[in-house]
Amino acid sequence: SYELTQPPSVSVSPGQTARITCSGDGLAKKYTYWYQQKSGQAPVLVIYEDNKRPSGIPERFSGSSSGTMATLTISGAQVEDEADYYCYSTDSSIDYRGVFGGGTKLTVL
Amino acid sequence: EVQLVESGGGLIQPGGSLRLSCAVSGFTVSSNYMSWVRQAPGKGLEWVSVIYNSGNTYYEDSVKGRFTISRDNSKNTLYFQMNSLRAEDTAVYYCARARDYGGNLYYFDHWGQGTLVTVSS
Numbered sequence: 001s002y003e004l005t006q007p008p009s010v011s012v013s014p015g016q017t018a019r020i021t022c023s024g025d026g027l028a029k030k031y032t033y034w035y036q037q038k039s040g041q042a043p044v045l046v047i048y049e050d051n052k053r054p055s056g057i058p059e060r061f062s063g064s065s066s067g068t069m070a071t072l073t074i075s076g077a078q079v080e081d082e083a084d085y086y087c088y089s090t091d092s093s094i095d096y097r098g099v100f101g102g103g104t105k106l107t108v109l
Numbered sequence: 110e111v112q113l114v115e116s117g118g119g120l121i122q123p124g125g126s127l128r129l130s131c132a133v134s135g136f137t138v139s140s141n142y143m144s145w146v147r148q149a150p151g152k153g154l155e156w157v158s159v160i161y162n163s164g165n166t167y168y169e170d171s172v173k174g175r176f177t178i179s180r181d182n183s184k185n186t187l188y189f190q191m192n193s194l195r196a197e198d199t200a201v202y203y204c205a206r207a208r209d210y211g212g213n214l215y216y217f218d219h220w221g222q223g224t225l226v227t228v229s230s
Contacts, residue, residue: 033216042220096167098156
């Protein structure tokens with residue numbers, strides 16, 4: 001079955017740039033979305049259509065995509081950005097099936 | 110303001126049934142795609158089911174034939190009937206609006222707070 005692969009963890013110091021990758025064969029043809037989930041809370045959309053930022057999301061969050069890999073970049077990460085981050089897309093061959101990456105725990109300290 | 114409020118979770122024995130509800134305000138359920146996404150304790154997010162505005166429904170293989178997604182247009186509410194529950198169905202279940210961006214493709218732009226389903230004897 002189709003999978004999206006993320007690193008389990010990323011760690012940075014406050015003010016540094018954090019990069020979280022997501023790889024999947026279908027990403028070359030479909031958009032990638034990114035969700036932030038803080039402990040005990042529902043996920044929040046932080047990037048849509050590879051590189052667009054919803055209203056209310058800080059400018060330090062950005063996204064990019066090239067070939068089969070998408071990247072979420074947090075420029076000048078803050079302590080409050082510590083959370084789990086999930087990439088999302090739809091199955092490369094089954095359009096109705098949503099697929100999440102395994103998630104990346106971002107530690108900022 | 111958009112709000113999605115889930116209810117109906119709880120402790121249930123293996124083989125039992127539960128019906129989850131998701132009461133929506135701020136948009137019309139029947140005009141949108143709607144989904145259920147779950148998260149097992151300490152695990153990642155897992156897409157489970159979607160209902161298109163056309164009424165077409167789709168499911169993850171592990172729940173196909175056991176779970177049913179539906180909606181009540183008069184109540185603007187989404188439902189998830191879960192039968193023959195298994196221990197591996199234990200998770201927080203989130204309802205989410207699945208925003209269609211063309212070709213039946215979608216992403217989730219609004220989420221509820223989730224309801225916990227625990228399947229255990």
